[in-house]
Amino acid sequence: MEHIERLKTLRGRRSAWRQAGLRVALVPTMGHLHPGHLSLIREARARADRVVASVFVNPLQFGAGEDFSQYPRTLERDSDMLRDAGCDLLFAPSEAEVYPRGREGQTAIEVPGLCDQLCGASRPGHFRGVATVVAKLLNMVQPEVAIFGEKDFQQLLIIRRLVADLNLPVEIVGAPIVRERDGLAMSSRNSYLNAAERAIAPRLHANLVAAATRLRAGVSCEAVEHETEQALAAAGFEPDYVSVRRRSDLAKPAPAPGTPDDRALIILAAARLGRARLIDNLACDLDASLA
Known part of the structure:
Protein backbone atom coordinates (compact mmCIF):
# COMPACT_ATOMS: atom_id res chain seq x y z
CA MET A 1 0.00 0.00 0.00
CA GLU A 2 1.30 3.42 -0.97
CA HIS A 3 1.34 6.21 1.66
CA ILE A 4 1.04 9.75 0.26
CA GLU A 5 0.97 13.07 2.10
CA ARG A 6 1.25 15.63 -0.71
CA LEU A 7 -1.48 16.58 -3.18
CA LYS A 8 0.98 16.86 -6.07
CA THR A 9 2.07 13.25 -5.57
CA LEU A 10 -1.54 12.10 -5.23
CA ARG A 11 -2.50 13.83 -8.46
CA GLY A 12 0.34 12.08 -10.28
CA ARG A 13 -0.80 8.68 -9.05
CA ARG A 14 -4.45 9.49 -9.92
CA SER A 15 -3.44 10.57 -13.42
CA ALA A 16 -1.65 7.26 -14.03
CA TRP A 17 -4.71 5.32 -12.89
CA ARG A 18 -6.95 7.37 -15.16
CA GLN A 19 -4.72 6.72 -18.14
CA ALA A 20 -4.91 2.99 -17.34
CA GLY A 21 -8.72 3.17 -17.30
CA LEU A 22 -8.97 2.20 -13.61
CA ARG A 23 -12.02 3.01 -11.49
CA VAL A 24 -11.16 4.63 -8.14
CA ALA A 25 -13.06 4.55 -4.84
CA LEU A 26 -12.49 6.88 -1.88
CA VAL A 27 -13.15 6.15 1.79
CA PRO A 28 -12.68 9.35 3.83
CA THR A 29 -11.92 8.86 7.55
CA MET A 30 -10.53 10.72 10.55
CA GLY A 31 -8.49 7.67 11.52
CA HIS A 32 -8.50 5.64 14.75
CA LEU A 33 -10.01 2.92 12.59
CA HIS A 34 -12.29 0.09 13.70
CA PRO A 35 -14.06 -2.80 11.88
CA GLY A 36 -16.80 -0.43 10.71
CA HIS A 37 -14.24 1.53 8.69
CA LEU A 38 -12.83 -1.69 7.27
CA SER A 39 -16.31 -2.65 6.06
CA LEU A 40 -16.24 0.56 3.99
CA ILE A 41 -12.92 -0.50 2.50
CA ARG A 42 -14.43 -3.86 1.53
CA GLU A 43 -17.40 -2.09 -0.07
CA ALA A 44 -15.03 0.16 -1.98
CA ARG A 45 -12.95 -2.84 -3.06
CA ALA A 46 -16.07 -4.43 -4.54
CA ARG A 47 -16.89 -1.29 -6.54
CA ALA A 48 -13.53 -0.15 -7.90
CA ASP A 49 -10.14 -1.19 -9.23
CA ARG A 50 -8.22 1.01 -6.79
CA VAL A 51 -9.16 2.05 -3.23
CA VAL A 52 -7.96 5.26 -1.60
CA ALA A 53 -8.51 5.88 2.11
CA SER A 54 -7.90 9.31 3.57
CA VAL A 55 -6.97 9.93 7.21
CA PHE A 56 -7.36 13.55 8.24
CA VAL A 57 -8.64 14.90 11.56
CA ASN A 58 -10.51 17.90 10.21
CA PRO A 59 -10.32 20.92 12.54
CA LEU A 60 -13.16 22.74 10.78
CA GLN A 61 -15.78 20.25 12.00
CA PHE A 62 -14.90 20.63 15.68
CA GLY A 63 -16.49 23.40 17.70
CA ALA A 64 -15.11 25.32 20.66
CA GLY A 65 -14.68 23.02 23.64
CA GLU A 66 -14.97 19.83 21.55
CA ASP A 67 -12.38 17.07 21.40
CA PHE A 68 -10.16 18.12 18.47
CA SER A 69 -6.95 18.12 20.50
CA GLN A 70 -7.85 14.86 22.28
CA TYR A 71 -9.18 13.01 19.23
CA PRO A 72 -7.19 9.75 18.93
CA ARG A 73 -4.48 9.86 16.27
CA THR A 74 -3.19 6.36 15.49
CA LEU A 75 -1.79 6.66 11.97
CA GLU A 76 0.71 3.78 12.14
CA ARG A 77 -1.95 1.38 13.43
CA ASP A 78 -4.45 2.70 10.87
CA SER A 79 -1.96 2.17 8.07
CA ASP A 80 -1.42 -1.47 9.06
CA MET A 81 -5.19 -2.07 9.21
CA LEU A 82 -5.77 -0.48 5.81
CA ARG A 83 -2.97 -2.49 4.23
CA ASP A 84 -4.40 -5.73 5.61
CA ALA A 85 -7.88 -4.77 4.37
CA GLY A 86 -6.68 -4.36 0.79
CA CYS A 87 -6.44 -0.58 0.51
CA ASP A 88 -4.19 0.58 -2.34
CA LEU A 89 -3.32 4.09 -1.21
CA LEU A 90 -3.44 5.97 2.09
CA PHE A 91 -3.71 9.74 1.71
CA ALA A 92 -2.76 11.35 5.03
CA PRO A 93 -2.22 15.06 4.37
CA SER A 94 -1.15 17.68 6.90
CA GLU A 95 -3.50 20.51 7.85
CA ALA A 96 -1.35 22.89 5.80
CA GLU A 97 -1.75 20.67 2.74
CA VAL A 98 -5.56 20.69 3.06
CA TYR A 99 -5.92 24.33 4.16
CA PRO A 100 -2.93 26.20 2.69
CA ARG A 101 -4.53 29.57 3.53
CA GLY A 102 -5.31 28.48 7.07
CA ARG A 103 -8.63 27.69 8.69
CA GLU A 104 -9.94 31.24 8.48
CA GLY A 105 -8.87 31.69 4.87
CA GLN A 106 -10.55 28.55 3.55
CA THR A 107 -13.55 28.90 1.24
CA ALA A 108 -16.44 27.17 3.01
CA ILE A 109 -19.40 25.17 1.75
CA GLU A 110 -22.89 25.28 3.23
CA VAL A 111 -25.79 22.92 2.50
CA PRO A 112 -28.92 24.92 3.36
CA GLY A 113 -31.69 23.23 5.33
CA LEU A 114 -29.83 20.03 6.17
CA CYS A 115 -26.85 21.52 8.04
CA ASP A 116 -28.57 23.40 10.85
CA GLN A 117 -30.86 20.76 12.38
CA LEU A 118 -30.35 17.70 14.60
CA CYS A 119 -26.57 17.36 15.09
CA GLY A 120 -26.14 20.64 13.24
CA ALA A 121 -28.24 22.46 15.84
CA SER A 122 -26.23 20.93 18.68
CA ARG A 123 -22.88 21.50 16.99
CA PRO A 124 -23.06 24.84 15.11
CA GLY A 125 -20.68 24.91 12.16
CA HIS A 126 -19.99 21.18 12.31
CA PHE A 127 -21.55 20.27 8.98
CA ARG A 128 -20.09 23.36 7.33
CA GLY A 129 -16.70 21.89 8.21
CA VAL A 130 -17.74 18.43 7.04
CA ALA A 131 -19.08 19.69 3.71
CA THR A 132 -15.97 21.76 3.11
CA VAL A 133 -13.46 18.98 3.77
CA VAL A 134 -15.46 16.36 1.86
CA ALA A 135 -15.69 18.64 -1.17
CA LYS A 136 -11.94 19.17 -0.98
CA LEU A 137 -11.17 15.46 -0.66
CA LEU A 138 -13.46 14.61 -3.57
CA ASN A 139 -11.65 17.17 -5.71
CA MET A 140 -8.23 16.03 -4.52
CA VAL A 141 -8.76 12.31 -5.16
CA GLN A 142 -11.32 12.63 -8.00
CA PRO A 143 -12.85 9.19 -7.38
CA GLU A 144 -15.66 7.64 -9.38
CA VAL A 145 -17.29 6.45 -6.15
CA ALA A 146 -17.01 7.40 -2.46
CA ILE A 147 -18.21 5.31 0.48
CA PHE A 148 -19.69 6.71 3.71
CA GLY A 149 -21.17 4.91 6.69
CA GLU A 150 -24.88 5.23 7.43
CA LYS A 151 -24.27 5.75 11.17
CA ASP A 152 -23.78 9.44 10.33
CA PHE A 153 -27.02 9.47 8.35
CA GLN A 154 -27.44 13.25 8.38
CA GLN A 155 -23.89 13.61 7.10
CA LEU A 156 -24.61 11.12 4.31
CA LEU A 157 -27.63 13.12 3.09
CA ILE A 158 -25.65 16.37 3.27
CA ILE A 159 -22.89 14.88 1.12
CA ARG A 160 -25.39 13.55 -1.40
CA ARG A 161 -26.99 17.00 -1.65
CA LEU A 162 -23.58 18.67 -1.96
CA VAL A 163 -22.57 16.37 -4.80
CA ALA A 164 -25.87 16.88 -6.62
CA ASP A 165 -25.91 20.66 -6.20
CA LEU A 166 -22.28 21.11 -7.28
CA ASN A 167 -22.59 18.58 -10.14
CA LEU A 168 -19.62 16.59 -8.92
CA PRO A 169 -19.04 13.45 -11.05
CA VAL A 170 -18.94 10.94 -8.19
CA GLU A 171 -21.34 8.28 -6.94
CA ILE A 172 -22.00 8.44 -3.18
CA VAL A 173 -22.67 5.06 -1.55
CA GLY A 174 -24.01 4.58 1.96
CA ALA A 175 -22.80 1.46 3.77
CA PRO A 176 -24.76 -0.20 6.61
CA ILE A 177 -23.93 0.44 10.27
CA VAL A 178 -21.55 -2.11 11.76
CA ARG A 179 -22.44 -2.99 15.35
CA GLU A 180 -20.86 -4.77 18.26
CA ARG A 181 -22.54 -8.02 19.31
CA ASP A 182 -24.59 -6.14 21.92
CA GLY A 183 -25.92 -3.64 19.35
CA LEU A 184 -23.66 -0.65 19.99
CA ALA A 185 -22.78 1.10 16.75
CA MET A 186 -19.03 1.04 16.19
CA SER A 187 -17.42 4.46 16.56
Missing part, protein backbone atom coordinates in the same frame (compact mmCIF):
# COMPACT_ATOMS: atom_id res chain seq x y z
CA SER A 188 -13.94 5.84 17.15
CA ARG A 189 -15.34 7.72 20.14
CA ASN A 190 -16.43 4.50 21.85
CA SER A 191 -12.88 4.39 23.19
CA TYR A 192 -13.86 7.28 25.50
CA LEU A 193 -16.28 5.01 27.42
CA ASN A 194 -15.19 3.50 30.72
CA ALA A 195 -16.30 -0.02 31.68
CA ALA A 196 -19.52 1.10 33.42
CA GLU A 197 -20.47 3.40 30.53
CA ARG A 198 -19.68 0.70 27.96
CA ALA A 199 -22.19 -1.57 29.73
CA ILE A 200 -24.88 1.12 29.40
CA ALA A 201 -24.08 2.21 25.82
CA PRO A 202 -25.97 -0.59 23.97
CA ARG A 203 -29.23 0.73 25.43
CA LEU A 204 -29.12 3.52 22.87
CA HIS A 205 -29.73 1.03 20.07
CA ALA A 206 -32.14 -1.03 22.18
CA ASN A 207 -34.30 2.04 22.77
CA LEU A 208 -34.34 2.81 19.05
CA VAL A 209 -35.57 -0.74 18.38
CA ALA A 210 -38.33 -0.22 20.96
CA ALA A 211 -39.19 3.14 19.40
CA ALA A 212 -39.58 1.55 15.97
CA THR A 213 -41.93 -1.05 17.41
CA ARG A 214 -44.06 1.72 18.94
CA LEU A 215 -44.17 3.65 15.67
CA ARG A 216 -45.29 0.58 13.72
CA ALA A 217 -48.02 0.06 16.32
CA GLY A 218 -49.45 3.48 15.49
CA VAL A 219 -48.03 5.61 18.34
CA SER A 220 -47.40 9.20 17.26
CA CYS A 221 -43.92 10.42 16.40
CA GLU A 222 -44.06 13.03 19.15
CA ALA A 223 -44.99 10.48 21.80
CA VAL A 224 -42.28 8.06 20.66
CA GLU A 225 -39.64 10.81 20.71
CA HIS A 226 -40.63 11.89 24.24
CA GLU A 227 -40.80 8.32 25.59
CA THR A 228 -37.42 7.42 24.09
CA GLU A 229 -35.70 10.51 25.49
CA GLN A 230 -37.10 9.68 28.93
CA ALA A 231 -35.93 6.07 28.65
CA LEU A 232 -32.42 7.16 27.67
CA ALA A 233 -32.23 9.61 30.57
CA ALA A 234 -33.39 6.90 32.98
CA ALA A 235 -30.63 4.60 31.65
CA GLY A 236 -27.93 7.16 32.43
CA PHE A 237 -27.57 9.08 29.15
CA GLU A 238 -27.84 12.82 28.66
CA PRO A 239 -30.08 12.90 25.57
CA ASP A 240 -29.33 15.54 22.97
CA TYR A 241 -32.26 14.63 20.73
CA VAL A 242 -34.45 11.78 19.56
CA SER A 243 -36.21 12.60 16.31
CA VAL A 244 -38.37 10.72 13.83
CA ARG A 245 -37.78 11.95 10.28
CA ARG A 246 -38.36 10.98 6.67
CA ARG A 247 -35.40 9.01 5.32
CA SER A 248 -35.53 10.80 1.98
CA ASP A 249 -34.87 14.33 3.19
CA LEU A 250 -34.96 14.46 7.03
CA ALA A 251 -38.20 16.43 6.93
CA LYS A 252 -40.71 15.74 9.68
CA PRO A 253 -43.34 13.24 8.47
CA ALA A 254 -46.94 14.34 8.03
CA PRO A 255 -49.13 13.64 11.10
CA ALA A 256 -51.23 11.19 9.09
CA PRO A 257 -48.64 9.66 6.74
CA GLY A 258 -50.08 9.12 3.31
CA THR A 259 -47.16 9.31 0.89
CA PRO A 260 -44.42 6.70 0.57
CA ASP A 261 -41.85 9.23 1.86
CA ASP A 262 -43.96 9.80 4.99
CA ARG A 263 -43.93 6.06 5.71
CA ALA A 264 -40.22 5.45 5.04
CA LEU A 265 -38.89 6.85 8.31
CA ILE A 266 -35.69 6.95 10.28
CA ILE A 267 -35.31 7.40 14.04
CA LEU A 268 -32.20 9.41 14.87
CA ALA A 269 -30.69 9.95 18.30
CA ALA A 270 -27.70 11.60 19.91
CA ALA A 271 -26.85 11.33 23.60
CA ARG A 272 -23.88 11.92 25.85
CA LEU A 273 -22.50 9.20 28.06
CA GLY A 274 -19.51 10.35 30.08
CA ARG A 275 -16.98 11.91 27.67
CA ALA A 276 -18.58 10.31 24.61
CA ARG A 277 -21.28 11.79 22.42
CA LEU A 278 -22.93 8.79 20.79
CA ILE A 279 -25.13 8.89 17.70
CA ASP A 280 -27.25 6.14 16.17
CA ASN A 281 -30.23 5.68 13.88
CA LEU A 282 -32.67 3.02 12.80
CA ALA A 283 -34.86 2.79 9.72
CA CYS A 284 -38.55 2.21 10.31
CA ASP A 285 -41.07 1.52 7.55
CA LEU A 286 -44.73 2.03 8.44
CA ASP A 287 -47.44 -0.19 7.04
CA ALA A 288 -49.56 1.63 4.44
CA SER A 289 -52.63 0.70 6.48
CA LEU A 290 -51.52 3.20 9.15
CA ALA A 291 -51.88 6.10 6.71
Whole structure:
Protein backbone atom coordinates (compact mmCIF):
# COMPACT_ATOMS: atom_id res chain seq x y z
CA MET A 1 0.00 0.00 0.00
CA GLU A 2 1.30 3.42 -0.97
CA HIS A 3 1.34 6.21 1.66
CA ILE A 4 1.04 9.75 0.26
CA GLU A 5 0.97 13.07 2.10
CA ARG A 6 1.25 15.63 -0.71
CA LEU A 7 -1.48 16.58 -3.18
CA LYS A 8 0.98 16.86 -6.07
CA THR A 9 2.07 13.25 -5.57
CA LEU A 10 -1.54 12.10 -5.23
CA ARG A 11 -2.50 13.83 -8.46
CA GLY A 12 0.34 12.08 -10.28
CA ARG A 13 -0.80 8.68 -9.05
CA ARG A 14 -4.45 9.49 -9.92
CA SER A 15 -3.44 10.57 -13.42
CA ALA A 16 -1.65 7.26 -14.03
CA TRP A 17 -4.71 5.32 -12.89
CA ARG A 18 -6.95 7.37 -15.16
CA GLN A 19 -4.72 6.72 -18.14
CA ALA A 20 -4.91 2.99 -17.34
CA GLY A 21 -8.72 3.17 -17.30
CA LEU A 22 -8.97 2.20 -13.61
CA ARG A 23 -12.02 3.01 -11.49
CA VAL A 24 -11.16 4.63 -8.14
CA ALA A 25 -13.06 4.55 -4.84
CA LEU A 26 -12.49 6.88 -1.88
CA VAL A 27 -13.15 6.15 1.79
CA PRO A 28 -12.68 9.35 3.83
CA THR A 29 -11.92 8.86 7.55
CA MET A 30 -10.53 10.72 10.55
CA GLY A 31 -8.49 7.67 11.52
CA HIS A 32 -8.50 5.64 14.75
CA LEU A 33 -10.01 2.92 12.59
CA HIS A 34 -12.29 0.09 13.70
CA PRO A 35 -14.06 -2.80 11.88
CA GLY A 36 -16.80 -0.43 10.71
CA HIS A 37 -14.24 1.53 8.69
CA LEU A 38 -12.83 -1.69 7.27
CA SER A 39 -16.31 -2.65 6.06
CA LEU A 40 -16.24 0.56 3.99
CA ILE A 41 -12.92 -0.50 2.50
CA ARG A 42 -14.43 -3.86 1.53
CA GLU A 43 -17.40 -2.09 -0.07
CA ALA A 44 -15.03 0.16 -1.98
CA ARG A 45 -12.95 -2.84 -3.06
CA ALA A 46 -16.07 -4.43 -4.54
CA ARG A 47 -16.89 -1.29 -6.54
CA ALA A 48 -13.53 -0.15 -7.90
CA ASP A 49 -10.14 -1.19 -9.23
CA ARG A 50 -8.22 1.01 -6.79
CA VAL A 51 -9.16 2.05 -3.23
CA VAL A 52 -7.96 5.26 -1.60
CA ALA A 53 -8.51 5.88 2.11
CA SER A 54 -7.90 9.31 3.57
CA VAL A 55 -6.97 9.93 7.21
CA PHE A 56 -7.36 13.55 8.24
CA VAL A 57 -8.64 14.90 11.56
CA ASN A 58 -10.51 17.90 10.21
CA PRO A 59 -10.32 20.92 12.54
CA LEU A 60 -13.16 22.74 10.78
CA GLN A 61 -15.78 20.25 12.00
CA PHE A 62 -14.90 20.63 15.68
CA GLY A 63 -16.49 23.40 17.70
CA ALA A 64 -15.11 25.32 20.66
CA GLY A 65 -14.68 23.02 23.64
CA GLU A 66 -14.97 19.83 21.55
CA ASP A 67 -12.38 17.07 21.40
CA PHE A 68 -10.16 18.12 18.47
CA SER A 69 -6.95 18.12 20.50
CA GLN A 70 -7.85 14.86 22.28
CA TYR A 71 -9.18 13.01 19.23
CA PRO A 72 -7.19 9.75 18.93
CA ARG A 73 -4.48 9.86 16.27
CA THR A 74 -3.19 6.36 15.49
CA LEU A 75 -1.79 6.66 11.97
CA GLU A 76 0.71 3.78 12.14
CA ARG A 77 -1.95 1.38 13.43
CA ASP A 78 -4.45 2.70 10.87
CA SER A 79 -1.96 2.17 8.07
CA ASP A 80 -1.42 -1.47 9.06
CA MET A 81 -5.19 -2.07 9.21
CA LEU A 82 -5.77 -0.48 5.81
CA ARG A 83 -2.97 -2.49 4.23
CA ASP A 84 -4.40 -5.73 5.61
CA ALA A 85 -7.88 -4.77 4.37
CA GLY A 86 -6.68 -4.36 0.79
CA CYS A 87 -6.44 -0.58 0.51
CA ASP A 88 -4.19 0.58 -2.34
CA LEU A 89 -3.32 4.09 -1.21
CA LEU A 90 -3.44 5.97 2.09
CA PHE A 91 -3.71 9.74 1.71
CA ALA A 92 -2.76 11.35 5.03
CA PRO A 93 -2.22 15.06 4.37
CA SER A 94 -1.15 17.68 6.90
CA GLU A 95 -3.50 20.51 7.85
CA ALA A 96 -1.35 22.89 5.80
CA GLU A 97 -1.75 20.67 2.74
CA VAL A 98 -5.56 20.69 3.06
CA TYR A 99 -5.92 24.33 4.16
CA PRO A 100 -2.93 26.20 2.69
CA ARG A 101 -4.53 29.57 3.53
CA GLY A 102 -5.31 28.48 7.07
CA ARG A 103 -8.63 27.69 8.69
CA GLU A 104 -9.94 31.24 8.48
CA GLY A 105 -8.87 31.69 4.87
CA GLN A 106 -10.55 28.55 3.55
CA THR A 107 -13.55 28.90 1.24
CA ALA A 108 -16.44 27.17 3.01
CA ILE A 109 -19.40 25.17 1.75
CA GLU A 110 -22.89 25.28 3.23
CA VAL A 111 -25.79 22.92 2.50
CA PRO A 112 -28.92 24.92 3.36
CA GLY A 113 -31.69 23.23 5.33
CA LEU A 114 -29.83 20.03 6.17
CA CYS A 115 -26.85 21.52 8.04
CA ASP A 116 -28.57 23.40 10.85
CA GLN A 117 -30.86 20.76 12.38
CA LEU A 118 -30.35 17.70 14.60
CA CYS A 119 -26.57 17.36 15.09
CA GLY A 120 -26.14 20.64 13.24
CA ALA A 121 -28.24 22.46 15.84
CA SER A 122 -26.23 20.93 18.68
CA ARG A 123 -22.88 21.50 16.99
CA PRO A 124 -23.06 24.84 15.11
CA GLY A 125 -20.68 24.91 12.16
CA HIS A 126 -19.99 21.18 12.31
CA PHE A 127 -21.55 20.27 8.98
CA ARG A 128 -20.09 23.36 7.33
CA GLY A 129 -16.70 21.89 8.21
CA VAL A 130 -17.74 18.43 7.04
CA ALA A 131 -19.08 19.69 3.71
CA THR A 132 -15.97 21.76 3.11
CA VAL A 133 -13.46 18.98 3.77
CA VAL A 134 -15.46 16.36 1.86
CA ALA A 135 -15.69 18.64 -1.17
CA LYS A 136 -11.94 19.17 -0.98
CA LEU A 137 -11.17 15.46 -0.66
CA LEU A 138 -13.46 14.61 -3.57
CA ASN A 139 -11.65 17.17 -5.71
CA MET A 140 -8.23 16.03 -4.52
CA VAL A 141 -8.76 12.31 -5.16
CA GLN A 142 -11.32 12.63 -8.00
CA PRO A 143 -12.85 9.19 -7.38
CA GLU A 144 -15.66 7.64 -9.38
CA VAL A 145 -17.29 6.45 -6.15
CA ALA A 146 -17.01 7.40 -2.46
CA ILE A 147 -18.21 5.31 0.48
CA PHE A 148 -19.69 6.71 3.71
CA GLY A 149 -21.17 4.91 6.69
CA GLU A 150 -24.88 5.23 7.43
CA LYS A 151 -24.27 5.75 11.17
CA ASP A 152 -23.78 9.44 10.33
CA PHE A 153 -27.02 9.47 8.35
CA GLN A 154 -27.44 13.25 8.38
CA GLN A 155 -23.89 13.61 7.10
CA LEU A 156 -24.61 11.12 4.31
CA LEU A 157 -27.63 13.12 3.09
CA ILE A 158 -25.65 16.37 3.27
CA ILE A 159 -22.89 14.88 1.12
CA ARG A 160 -25.39 13.55 -1.40
CA ARG A 161 -26.99 17.00 -1.65
CA LEU A 162 -23.58 18.67 -1.96
CA VAL A 163 -22.57 16.37 -4.80
CA ALA A 164 -25.87 16.88 -6.62
CA ASP A 165 -25.91 20.66 -6.20
CA LEU A 166 -22.28 21.11 -7.28
CA ASN A 167 -22.59 18.58 -10.14
CA LEU A 168 -19.62 16.59 -8.92
CA PRO A 169 -19.04 13.45 -11.05
CA VAL A 170 -18.94 10.94 -8.19
CA GLU A 171 -21.34 8.28 -6.94
CA ILE A 172 -22.00 8.44 -3.18
CA VAL A 173 -22.67 5.06 -1.55
CA GLY A 174 -24.01 4.58 1.96
CA ALA A 175 -22.80 1.46 3.77
CA PRO A 176 -24.76 -0.20 6.61
CA ILE A 177 -23.93 0.44 10.27
CA VAL A 178 -21.55 -2.11 11.76
CA ARG A 179 -22.44 -2.99 15.35
CA GLU A 180 -20.86 -4.77 18.26
CA ARG A 181 -22.54 -8.02 19.31
CA ASP A 182 -24.59 -6.14 21.92
CA GLY A 183 -25.92 -3.64 19.35
CA LEU A 184 -23.66 -0.65 19.99
CA ALA A 185 -22.78 1.10 16.75
CA MET A 186 -19.03 1.04 16.19
CA SER A 187 -17.42 4.46 16.56
CA SER A 188 -13.94 5.84 17.15
CA ARG A 189 -15.34 7.72 20.14
CA ASN A 190 -16.43 4.50 21.85
CA SER A 191 -12.88 4.39 23.19
CA TYR A 192 -13.86 7.28 25.50
CA LEU A 193 -16.28 5.01 27.42
CA ASN A 194 -15.19 3.50 30.72
CA ALA A 195 -16.30 -0.02 31.68
CA ALA A 196 -19.52 1.10 33.42
CA GLU A 197 -20.47 3.40 30.53
CA ARG A 198 -19.68 0.70 27.96
CA ALA A 199 -22.19 -1.57 29.73
CA ILE A 200 -24.88 1.12 29.40
CA ALA A 201 -24.08 2.21 25.82
CA PRO A 202 -25.97 -0.59 23.97
CA ARG A 203 -29.23 0.73 25.43
CA LEU A 204 -29.12 3.52 22.87
CA HIS A 205 -29.73 1.03 20.07
CA ALA A 206 -32.14 -1.03 22.18
CA ASN A 207 -34.30 2.04 22.77
CA LEU A 208 -34.34 2.81 19.05
CA VAL A 209 -35.57 -0.74 18.38
CA ALA A 210 -38.33 -0.22 20.96
CA ALA A 211 -39.19 3.14 19.40
CA ALA A 212 -39.58 1.55 15.97
CA THR A 213 -41.93 -1.05 17.41
CA ARG A 214 -44.06 1.72 18.94
CA LEU A 215 -44.17 3.65 15.67
CA ARG A 216 -45.29 0.58 13.72
CA ALA A 217 -48.02 0.06 16.32
CA GLY A 218 -49.45 3.48 15.49
CA VAL A 219 -48.03 5.61 18.34
CA SER A 220 -47.40 9.20 17.26
CA CYS A 221 -43.92 10.42 16.40
CA GLU A 222 -44.06 13.03 19.15
CA ALA A 223 -44.99 10.48 21.80
CA VAL A 224 -42.28 8.06 20.66
CA GLU A 225 -39.64 10.81 20.71
CA HIS A 226 -40.63 11.89 24.24
CA GLU A 227 -40.80 8.32 25.59
CA THR A 228 -37.42 7.42 24.09
CA GLU A 229 -35.70 10.51 25.49
CA GLN A 230 -37.10 9.68 28.93
CA ALA A 231 -35.93 6.07 28.65
CA LEU A 232 -32.42 7.16 27.67
CA ALA A 233 -32.23 9.61 30.57
CA ALA A 234 -33.39 6.90 32.98
CA ALA A 235 -30.63 4.60 31.65
CA GLY A 236 -27.93 7.16 32.43
CA PHE A 237 -27.57 9.08 29.15
CA GLU A 238 -27.84 12.82 28.66
CA PRO A 239 -30.08 12.90 25.57
CA ASP A 240 -29.33 15.54 22.97
CA TYR A 241 -32.26 14.63 20.73
CA VAL A 242 -34.45 11.78 19.56
CA SER A 243 -36.21 12.60 16.31
CA VAL A 244 -38.37 10.72 13.83
CA ARG A 245 -37.78 11.95 10.28
CA ARG A 246 -38.36 10.98 6.67
CA ARG A 247 -35.40 9.01 5.32
CA SER A 248 -35.53 10.80 1.98
CA ASP A 249 -34.87 14.33 3.19
CA LEU A 250 -34.96 14.46 7.03
CA ALA A 251 -38.20 16.43 6.93
CA LYS A 252 -40.71 15.74 9.68
CA PRO A 253 -43.34 13.24 8.47
CA ALA A 254 -46.94 14.34 8.03
CA PRO A 255 -49.13 13.64 11.10
CA ALA A 256 -51.23 11.19 9.09
CA PRO A 257 -48.64 9.66 6.74
CA GLY A 258 -50.08 9.12 3.31
CA THR A 259 -47.16 9.31 0.89
CA PRO A 260 -44.42 6.70 0.57
CA ASP A 261 -41.85 9.23 1.86
CA ASP A 262 -43.96 9.80 4.99
CA ARG A 263 -43.93 6.06 5.71
CA ALA A 264 -40.22 5.45 5.04
CA LEU A 265 -38.89 6.85 8.31
CA ILE A 266 -35.69 6.95 10.28
CA ILE A 267 -35.31 7.40 14.04
CA LEU A 268 -32.20 9.41 14.87
CA ALA A 269 -30.69 9.95 18.30
CA ALA A 270 -27.70 11.60 19.91
CA ALA A 271 -26.85 11.33 23.60
CA ARG A 272 -23.88 11.92 25.85
CA LEU A 273 -22.50 9.20 28.06
CA GLY A 274 -19.51 10.35 30.08
CA ARG A 275 -16.98 11.91 27.67
CA ALA A 276 -18.58 10.31 24.61
CA ARG A 277 -21.28 11.79 22.42
CA LEU A 278 -22.93 8.79 20.79
CA ILE A 279 -25.13 8.89 17.70
CA ASP A 280 -27.25 6.14 16.17
CA ASN A 281 -30.23 5.68 13.88
CA LEU A 282 -32.67 3.02 12.80
CA ALA A 283 -34.86 2.79 9.72
CA CYS A 284 -38.55 2.21 10.31
CA ASP A 285 -41.07 1.52 7.55
CA LEU A 286 -44.73 2.03 8.44
CA ASP A 287 -47.44 -0.19 7.04
CA ALA A 288 -49.56 1.63 4.44
CA SER A 289 -52.63 0.70 6.48
CA LEU A 290 -51.52 3.20 9.15
CA ALA A 291 -51.88 6.10 6.71
